[in-house]
Amino acid sequence: MRPLAITGVGARTPVGPGARETFFSVQAKFNAFHESFIVDRTGEGAVLSAIAPLHPRVGEEARLLELAVAALTEALQGVADSWNARHRVGLVLVTPEPGARPSPWSFPASVVQALLERFPRSIGSPRVSLIPGGHTGWVMALEQISVLFAQGQLDACVLGAVDTLCSPRTVEHLDRQCRLRNSLEVEGRVPGEAAAFLVLEPLRPQSRALSQLAAWGEGTPLQGEKSPLPGALLTRATRECLRSSAANNESPGLILSDMDGSKHEALEMAFARFRAFRDQASAASLLHPSESLGDVGAATGPLLMVLATLCLLHGSGLPGGALVATHTPPGHGAVCRVLPERR
Secondary structure (H helix, E strand, O other): OOOEEEEEEEEEEOOEOOHHHHHHHHHOOOOOEEEEEEEOOOOOEEEEEOOOOOOOOOOHHHHHHHHHHHHHHHHHOOOHHHOOOOOOEEEEEEEOOOOOOOOOOOOOHHHHHHHHOOOOHHHOOOEEEEEEOHHHHHHHHHHHHHHHHHOOOOOEEEEEEEEEOOOHHHHHHHHHOOOEOOOOOOOOEOEEEEEEEEEEEEOOOOOOOOEEEEEEEEEOOOOOOOOOOOOHHHHHHHHHHHHHOOOOOOOOOEEEEOOOOOHHHHHHHHHHHHHHHHHHHHHOEEEOOHHHHOEOHHHHHHHHHHHHHHHHHOOOOOOOOEEEEEEEOOOEEEEEEEEEOOO
C-alpha cells in the first residue's frame, strides 16, 4: 500500500456545522443529546443526537441530503479550484452494511446526484463507487482508491460517508434490538447522524497535504475461526497497520475509536491495545468521539479520519500520528494510521 495525502476535509454533525467546529466540540466533550418525540419501550422519549435545524419528522433522504452537501462543499473548498479538465476525479461513498436498517432501505440516488453537482463542471462527472461496509467499509474504500491511484486511473478521489440513525423507523428498529441507551440499556447507543468527506491524492513531494494516511489494516476471521477472542480481529488490524508503517519509528500518541466505553467494547479495545502495543499502549491516549456524537453509522470511519487530521493540525504534539480504530459486530476490525504532514 502507498501512503495517501489528505488535502481537504469536511464534516457536518450535531455539534458543529463544519469540521473545525466538530473537532473542538469533541475535544471539549460537548454533545447535542436530547429527548425526541419518539417514545421507546421505557415509555420515555428516545435520546437522539440530531442536527438541530432538521426536525426529527424530516425524512431520511432530506436529512442525508442536507448533511452530505454541507460536508462535501467544505471538503472541496480550496482544493477543487486547482483541478482542470485533465484531472480524473473519483467519488467513493461508504454506505450502511446490508441488514443494518429496517427493510427496504437503499442509499438515495438523489443524494449521489446532489453531491456530483458540487464538483467543478470543468472536470466532468467524477467516477462514483458505493461501498456498503458500515463502520469498517472505509478500509475497503481506501484499498480501492489506492489501487486506482497506483494504476494511474485517478488523480484525486473524494472519500466520504453520510448516515442518519435518527429517523423514527430506525430508532424503533434499534429499540426492538435493545440497542438504545435508556434506563433499561445503560450501555446502549445514542442514535446520531453525520457526514464526513476527505479529499485524497497520491502522496507526492509537491502535495499540499494536511496529513497523510500512512497505512491501514483490516482484521477478519481466519479460516475455520468461528468465535474469535475479544479484541482478536481488532488486534490483527492494528498489527497489520503498524507493520505497514514501520518506517515511522514514533509510536502513535492517540487512538480515536468508535467504541464508546461500554463494557463489551471497552474489553475489545483493551485487549487490542495490550496485544498490539504491549509497553507502548500506556503512552497512547484514547478519544471516543461517540461520547459526543452518538452512533453515526457508516459515517464513523471517515469522520474519525477527519478528526485525526485536525488533531494533528492543531498542535497536539503527536509526531507518531494517530490511529483510527473502528469495528463492526461481531468484532470485524479496521485500523488506519494518520501521520502529520512532513514539511
